[in-house]
Amino acid sequence: MPTYNVHQIALSLVPGVGGVLIRQLISYGGSAEAILAMPPARLMKIPGIGEVTARAIRQPNLLPDAEKAVRLLEKTGTSVLFYTDANYPTRLKTLYDAPALLYKLGNADLNATRTLALVGTRQATDYGRRITEEIVQTMQPYGVSIISGLAYGIDIAAHRASLAAGLPTVGVMASGIDIIYPSAHARTAHDMQELGALLTEHLPGVKPDPRFFPARNRIIAGLSDAVVIVEAAAKGGALITAEYANNYNREVFAVPGQVTQQFSAGCNKLLRENKAQIYTSPADLIETLNWDVDPAKQVAAKSSASAPLPLDFTTQETQVVSLLRQNPAIHVDELSWQSQIPMGQLASLLLSLEFRGYVRTLPGKRYEVVYV
Numbered sequence: 001m002p003t004y005n006v007h008q009i010a011l012s013l014v015p016g017v018g019g020v021l022i023r024q025l026i027s028y029g030g031s032a033e034a035i036l037a038m039p040p041a042r043l044m045k046i047p048g049i050g051e052v053t054a055r056a057i058r059q060p061n062l063l064p065d066a067e068k069a070v071r072l073l074e075k076t077g078t079s080v081l082f083y084t085d086a087n088y089p090t091r092l093k094t095l096y097d098a099p100a101l102l103y104k105l106g107n108a109d110l111n112a113t114r115t116l117a118l119v120g121t122r123q124a125t126d127y128g129r130r131i132t133e134e135i136v137q138t139m140q141p142y143g144v145s146i147i148s149g150l151a152y153g154i155d156i157a158a159h160r161a162s163l164a165a166g167l168p169t170v171g172v173m174a175s176g177i178d179i180i181y182p183s184a185h186a187r188t189a190h191d192m193q194e195l196g197a198l199l200t201e202h203l204p205g206v207k208p209d210p211r212f213f214p215a216r217n218r219i220i221a222g223l224s225d226a227v228v229i230v231e232a233a234a235k236g237g238a239l240i241t242a243e244y245a246n247n248y249n250r251e252v253f254a255v256p257g258q259v260t261q262q263f264s265a266g267c268n269k270l271l272r273e274n275k276a277q278i279y280t281s282p283a284d285l286i287e288t289l290n291w292d293v294d295p296a297k298q299v300a301a302k303s304s305a306s307a308p309l310p311l312d313f314t315t316q317e318t319q320v321v322s323l324l325r326q327n328p329a330i331h332v333d334e335l336s337w338q339s340q341i342p343m344g345q346l347a348s349l350l351l352s353l354e355f356r357g358y359v360r361t362l363p364g365k366r367y368e369v370v371y372v
Helices: 006-012 019-029 032-037 051-057 062-076 126-142 154-165 183-195 212-223 237-247 262-272 282-288 295-304 315-326 332-339 343-355
Strands: 079-082 101-106 115-119 145-148 169-172 197-200 226-229 251-254 359-362 366-369
Touching (some): 101 183, 115 212, 115 237, 126 154, 126 282, 183 197, 212 237, 226 282, 315 343
Antiparallel strands (some): 079 101
């Protein structure tokens, strides 16, 4: 049975306090419990906290409401992931607007080695569904975790293809974990939980709302190494996901379509504006994301993982290379966060290591050790 921190849930219930402000509060107060017990006058000394927010944090009903939420979570066995937890998705930790708290139902590893988002129109054509199924089937040997939004069309095609291929698949929701939307996908959502999971930033009982869907899309983009837009109209949620992915330095691919087709317009627009790479076959994904690494190189990398580092390494070089050994293909933002080395200084350090043959750059601002 999952364990629950009532104070963390209570802090997430404060009106007007989202993930950004929660991180600000915790950085000053140390814990959710300390923040909820802090006098309003002291709260107002924290940047970004005014009188209205300070009073909202001190509402007496927050803890009782959080305790009610815990009882609902216990009924379903839903896990709660706070951004400071070790099992909170690593890919989200460095994102400024990531949710401070997530609700998860299922067994998926949210820190899977390889993740891919497949999204698109709710009015998918046979062509779009066929491409989606082809992509998922080709990802099977690579053990890729498939991310999507549980919606009609491309989303549900991606989830169902993943189940058929035996791949974990994560459905990111714009509602509480107990409200499957659309309800027609309830059976698929249930089946996903064994290998995959349902994920949301909303408490149980929260109904889907139009304003929640763009926020849901940022989580899809953030969890993924790459996003593939299979079919999309000129405007819509899939293009919002692509925009987030670009902002997060994720790889974005778009499946080209006929210029006369309404639901190819969005993909063609992304390609025209150089906001996505063209998808022509699964090889485009595999090669760009470096998932086709020679097994012999993987064995060599494992055997060298415990080799002593060069004696002329500085303390920071040793720190960075050690982190790269532990986190293959880590994003530079995550590397900066884990090492606590400022980005400008880290970029210079990585460039030096690359010139000397110790690390190499991968697509999407990721890095890996070469042979040390």
